[in-house]
Amino acid sequence: MDDSLLRTLTPAVIGILVRRGADFAAAEDAVQDALIEAVRVWPEDPPRDPKGWLVAVAWRKFLDTTRAATSRRRREVLVEEEPVPGPGTAVDDTLQLYFLCAHPSLTPASAVALTLRAVGGLTTRQIAQAYLVPEATMAQRISRAKRTVSEVRFDQAGDVATVLRVLYLVFNEGYSGDVDLAAEAIRLTRQLAARINHDEVAGLLALMLLHHARREARTRADGSLVPLAEQDRGLWDTRLITEGVEVLQAALAHDRLGEFQAQAAIAALHADAQVPEETDWVQIVEWYDELVRLTDNPVARLNRAVAVGEADGPRAGLAALAELDPALPRHSAVAAYLHERDGDPATAARLYAEAAELAHNLPERAHLTRQAARLNELLRRGQDVSP
Template sequence: MNPDLLRELVPGVIGVLVRRGADFASVEDAVQEALIRALSTWPSDPPRDPRAWLIAAAWHKFVDAARSDASRRGREVAFDLTPAPGPVPATDDTLRLYFLCAHPALPANSAVALTLRAVGGLTTRQIATAYLVPEATMAQRISRAKKRIEGLPFDQAGDLPTVLRVLYLVFNEGYSGDVDLAAEAIRLTRQLAALSADPEIAGLLALMLLHHARRASRTGPGGRLIPLAEQDRTRWDTSLIASGVGILQQALARDQLGEYQAQAAIAALHADARHAGETDWPQIVEWYDELLRLTDSPIVRLNRVVAVGEADGPQAGLKALTEVSPELPRYTAVQAYLLEKAGDKGRAADLYAAAAHAATSVAERDHLTREAARVRQS
């Protein structure tokens, strides 16, 4: 049994049941129960038509729940529980589900969880394991998200930037449990790109592929963080890089530049350098200027400072740093890096230590602590 094929069927199954008159929240629960049953029965007894099997199983689960609820509440069910005979139309509701699950009314973590359930076809347990939270906690999060969007039309126009942000949040999560969230985000973004020609979707897919290509070189033994300049580039996945660059070039040719395309262009320039010394920093600065024009993001402005320091020297970088808020995460680490390049190793070591103290992850804290020790010993 192919788990990816099983999960790809989920949006279509939900769409069929919703068009029969069922509410999204109840349908999504029924489909999840059908998925769990499929995972246990299909390996020994695979169906001839997986999609039809899932639709029938989910519909039966929904009908049982609806009848039980109607009996308990003493009311009539508001729709026909007997579906029309004949084959089910092969309508693809995936795009509608993306927009519904990543609705702007939902908090980011709820939108991510609901997207992984309804569009990705993951079980609550799989999502909880990936996010390192108890299954009950994740179940409550998903339940609250479904209540939040209750009553919204299934075909309501969605917000593409929110959908893309949710997918990028999924991509940037960890890799715990039996679900690789980065790979899952790439799968879902490929799916979305097949449904829409919007160049920003292609830009996000390219960005994911270019980042994912460096995954094997990003950490060392024990999860030790390895900075980009020190990564073993022979371990980068050249096929993913080529695919990402190709997708990006097609998107840029549409001449509708967006933030994900600009980020992907920066990632492509890093991927194009055979070693750190060959990086085209002046062009990266130009792309950061484009990105700032599009987003005016403080984080982008801080990242641009690093590029300026590489392209024009540490003093130019320190000057650019004065235009950035010291409250930003990584501000102190960037300042330490530029001061070290400028030769002020004493202040750099102290700032590396201060940055380590404020780090939000163990890997980042340990890396900055090692940097402080290295600079003091040099």
């Protein structure tokens, strides 16, 4: 049973049903029912035309539902006039589904859930497990999202930037449950890149590939985090790095720089260093300058302060950090790192402890707590902790 095939076919089948007259919510429900039927039937009786099979079964599910509705008479006329189900139109509706599921009227959480369900082909249970929420909660979230977009025309122009933001949110969730959301985000972004010639789509794909290439080196066997400078670079996936760099270079050649291309360029410079000491921090600072110019994002400014600290010394990094709001997420962690590099372990230990209290996930909190404990132990012993 090829689960990836089912997920790939899902948006096309939903699009066919919508063009035949089903509203988006009903089409999505019917396709989910058809996918459940496919899981049951295909292992013993695989179809010669998987897409045609899904269209036929999903359309039958939709008709069964509409016949039971209060508007039975009008829909029975629609049924009589409708052509025999088959593969349907060759029009590719996947791109419109991206735009619909990432509609600006949806909250980011709802847009992510609806995208994973309608475009990704994941079940409600899989999405709930990935986000560590009860299945009933996720079902309500998806239902509300479908109701919100029910009045949006299927062929209405969408916003690529919003779609990319949703895919980036999916990627950043990483892995939970039985669905690898990072890999799923890469699959969906590849799919989008195949349907639209857009440099920022390529930039996001490159960024995902370059970050995903370091995945195996990011955690130890006990689940604890490994900082970039301490990672075993032999564990980095050189195939993904090569692909990411090639995708990025092709996008940059068009000279239409966007934020995801700038972020990917930074990731590529990290990937290019065989050892931490070879990292081209000066060029990384230049790319952060471009990113700040494009977005004026405070998180980008925070990361730039780290890069300045590496390129020009910790005092310069602290000066850049002083220009930012201390309430920013990870501000205390960055300050702790820079103070430690500047030879002030007492301040660094205090700030690491503060950062641990503010951390939103357990691995990060544990890492920061260990950093504070390490420095406090060295201070207690009176050892030299300067870098």
